[in-house]
Amino acid sequence: MKKLYAVLGDPIGQSMSPIMHNDLFSYYQMDAAYHPFQVKSEDLKAAILGLRAIGISGFNVTVPHKSTIIPLLDGVDELAMSIGAVNTVVNEDGRFVGYNTDGLGFLKGLSTYLPSISDRKVLVIGAGGAARAIYFTLAYNKPQVIDIANRTIEKAEELIEACPFEVSSRALALNDANNHLEDYDVIIQTTMIGMSPKVLEQPLMITNLNPHALVCDIIYNPLETKLLKEARQRGATTQNGLDMFVYQGALAFEKWTGITPDVQRMKENVLKQLGGTQNVNR
Structure with a gap:
């Protein structure tokens, strides 16, 4: 059947x-x-x-x-x-x-760029559902710092207070985060800002970006958001949301079937449907 x-x-x-x-x-x-x-x-x-x-x-x-x-x-x-x-x-x-599987999927995708986050300073942009899954999962793995920047600072504070895992964190306004962007090794954009069709939008300016940082955006349509394009042009390593999407799906498939699926096949299939190639600067 x-x-x-x-x-x-x-x-x-x-x-x-x-x-x-x-x-x-x-x-x-x-x-x-x-x-x-x-x-x-x-x-x-x-x-x-x-x-x-x-x-x-x-x-x-x-x-x-x-x-x-x-x-x-x-x-x-x-x-x-x-x-x-x-x-x-x-x-x-x-x-x-x-x-x-959202947070674990993000972490698996991140591990292809960073083998460990234990000594990293991380900035999460946004305080919604995706940010919550990523923040809790990262906090469990204990990076040096995870700060949260959000348009409504109270939501960022609530997210930090709700986390059951101990980690050094601050809630920041977007302007404050932008002014200290060079402090972060990893920047994770978790909002829908920049998603098709509003591809010209981005959640904050990155003029103070550390060129050695890894900049992640959970959006995968478009494959390169305005934020990622500017970060790449400034020399940063960039990662779009395709890895998170594929790995969270792979984890779900494994839970349903007991089979660990071919992640590369999954990624190529989604890329084919999106009509593009993964554009990253590593």
Whole structure:
């Protein structure tokens, strides 16, 4: 009997996950299929009941449901619960158990550039759901510093206070972060600023950028945001969001199937769909 997997979100038409996972099912000769479902917030509970009824094997969750799905699940992994967001659900003998692979996916992608972050000073831009997953995961791995810069400084302060892992952190206004940008070894842009179609926007100026820094942007459409382009032109190493997207998907696939997938194949498949090549300065 064919196994069914899915992704729930609103909107959902832009998701690359169905292309990525269906290719993997074909590659590993698995009788399975992955479908996108647009689910309105008010219909989420009914959608979960429907997925239970059909015996879905697993599914992904994207905006705006990553937090609101938690009370509808039978169990939630400790890290996902501390983050307060779930992006992957596994049907474990009839129980829907939630996980968060976003932060771990980012960290795996980061490790291809930096073998260790233990002695690094990190700046996270943004204080939303993606920032929370990345911040908590990085804090667990104990870099020297993780500061958070956000348009609303109170949200950055709340994020720092909520973290269960001890790490040196400050909440900064965007202007303050920009004035001290040269202090950071790693800069991680976690907001949607710069995403297509608003490709000319960026969250802060980088005139004070350390040219030896690694600048990451979780956006992968476009593959090179305005922020990354300027950072590359200033000599910095840059990383777009493709690695995070692929690795979080690989971790989800492994949880569902027990198979560690070919990450390079996944990356090339997504790049093909985006019609580009990964433009980084290493």
